[in-house]
Structures are given as C-alpha cells and as structure tokens.
Amino acid sequence: MGKKLLGFLLAGGLVTLSFTALGNEEIEAVRASLQKLVPGTEPQSIKPAPIPGIYEVVLEGQVFYLSQDGRYMVQGQLVDLATRTNLTEERLKVIRAAAISNLDEQDMIVFGPEQAKHTVNVFTDIDCGYCRQLHQHIKEYNALGLKIRYLAFPRAGIGSSSYDKAVEVWCAKDPHQAMTQAKAGKPVENTAKCENPVADQFKLGQSLGVNATPTLMLEDGTVLPGLVRPQALVNILEQKVAAHP
Structure with a gap:
C-alpha cells in the first residue's frame, strides 16, 4: 500500500470509489x-484472503489486508510459499491491466504498427534521461513488432516545467514529431493550449504505483x-507467451 493511501487510513481521510457489494455478512x-x-x-x-480471518481490500488502486474486526491491518506482499506465487502482485496486475484497458488510445501518443505483436504502455517524462x-530506439521497438503507447508522467508533478512540456507535446499539431523533438531537447513547434490528458494520466500512474520513469506496463x-x-x-x-500459450 502506498504512503498516500496509508495516510488516508491513519488520518481518517475521505476516499470515494466504486464498491461491488458481495452480499456476504463477513464481507x-x-x-x-x-x-x-x-x-x-x-x-x-x-x-477473503487465503489466510483465515483476513480479508483483501482494494482501495485507490492498492491492495492491503484487514482483519474482520478492523483491529489488524497488514501492509505488504502476501506470498503463497507452496506455489511461490506473490498473490499481492498478481492482484495488482489485474487492477493495472483493467485500468489500462479502459483508456482511450487516442489520448496516448502511439508509435508502432497497427497490428503489433505486442503492446507496451510507457509512463514517460519528457526530461527523463532514460x-x-x-x-x-523507438524505430527498433517498432521493427520488432512492438507498439509503444506513451502516457504522460511528469515526475515533478502538475504545474512543473516537465508537466508544461508534456502538455506542449500532447497539444502539438503533430504530437509524434513533438515527442521526438522534445526528447531530443529541442523546443516543440506549433504548440497551443488544449484539453489534454496529461494531468489525468499522471494521477492514474500514481494510483497504479508508478514512481519513476520510464515505467513500462504490459x-x-x-x-x-x-x-x-x-x-x-x-x-x-x-517468454510470457510461451509460459501462457
């Protein structure tokens, strides 16, 4: 569980998210x-978590564990030693995949073939060296059959110079060319303010645990x-395809 969510729990903050009622008295x-x-x-x-008396709670895109009476909270990774499976990470993967699948590709800056072998989502910062x-290497990724879908994640936060550069790229007449120019340290041409997804994508990244760039999300x-x-x-x-044919 991230520090932000832990702060909500300890400080009694207010969070409003959708809840799927399971109709179970223990739940x-x-x-x-x-x-x-x-x-x-x-x-x-x-x-219910695999541990008797403990329940998995998904809140603000994060997973933690709570006893039924609310007295005990477990923060961290739950691992099944018999199968060597990180159950927490597996649950988070489902949450991330669902969040990404709900996005509109038109809000991303996409490099790659329409019929790609694989699609990779990249949370990116214009000023990030890596x-x-x-x-x-974008052409090399594409030549290998990879579609790269950029999502904005200005690490310095909303209102920073990196955030402003991301907005310039997303609002440019040709976002693809603008992305290439900006990542080469060149000014972006033909920029204008517009409605853009930069702030929303940054907040999404935070909710999914992104804290560095680039972060690749499969x-x-x-x-x-x-x-x-x-x-x-x-x-x-x-290797993933071979493991799950």
Whole structure:
C-alpha cells in the first residue's frame, strides 16, 4: 500500500470509489470496520484472503489486508510459499491491466504498427534521461513488432516545467514529431493550449504505483521499471507467451 493511501487510513481521510457489494455478512463486517477507520470510504472490492480471518481490500488502486474486526491491518506482499506465487502482485496486475484497458488510445501518443505483436504502455517524462534513451530506439521497438503507447508522467508533478512540456507535446499539431523533438531537447513547434490528458494520466500512474520513469506496463499488468532495450523487451514478452500459450 502506498504512503498516500496509508495516510488516508491513519488520518481518517475521505476516499470515494466504486464498491461491488458481495452480499456476504463477513464481507459487510469488514466493510463496516473499514468505515470506522475511514468514514465515507468505498473500496473497490473486499474478499477473503487465503489466510483465515483476513480479508483483501482494494482501495485507490492498492491492495492491503484487514482483519474482520478492523483491529489488524497488514501492509505488504502476501506470498503463497507452496506455489511461490506473490498473490499481492498478481492482484495488482489485474487492477493495472483493467485500468489500462479502459483508456482511450487516442489520448496516448502511439508509435508502432497497427497490428503489433505486442503492446507496451510507457509512463514517460519528457526530461527523463532514460526516457529519452528509450525513444532513441523507438524505430527498433517498432521493427520488432512492438507498439509503444506513451502516457504522460511528469515526475515533478502538475504545474512543473516537465508537466508544461508534456502538455506542449500532447497539444502539438503533430504530437509524434513533438515527442521526438522534445526528447531530443529541442523546443516543440506549433504548440497551443488544449484539453489534454496529461494531468489525468499522471494521477492514474500514481494510483497504479508508478514512481519513476520510464515505467513500462504490459497488457497483463506486469510492471517493468526503467529502460528495457528492444530485444530484451521482446524476449520478456515472448517468454510470457510461451509460459501462457
């Protein structure tokens, strides 16, 4: 669970999210306990964890565990040692994949073939050195059958110079050319203010645990932090396909 969410729980902040009622008395008891901790909270889901008496709670895109009476909260990774499966990460992958699949590709800046072998979402910062290195190899990624979909994540936050540069790119007459110019350290031409998704994409990244750039997010919700070279990325993706034919 991120520091922001932990702060909400400890400080009694207000969070409003959709909740899928499961109609189970024990689930409702956990929900009531959560309401006492943070009045007004509406989690995305609550379900029994593999540990008896402990429940998985999804709130603000993060996963944590709570006892039915609300007395004990577990923050961290839940691992099934029998199968060597990180259950928390597997749940987060589902959450990330769902969040990404709900996005409109027209709000992204996309480089690559329409019928790509694989699609990779990249949270990027115009001023990030490794992001610029990644973009230098964009043609190589595309030649290997990878579609790169850029999402804005100005690390310095909304209102920063990096944020303003991202807005310039997304609002440019030719966003693709603007992205290439900006990541080469050149000024973006033909810029104008417009309605843009930069702030929303930045907030989405934060809710999904993104805290550095570039962060690569695969279609199944797997996160690859940092720069991954084209052939290495293809190898990772092909290994996933082989493991889950």
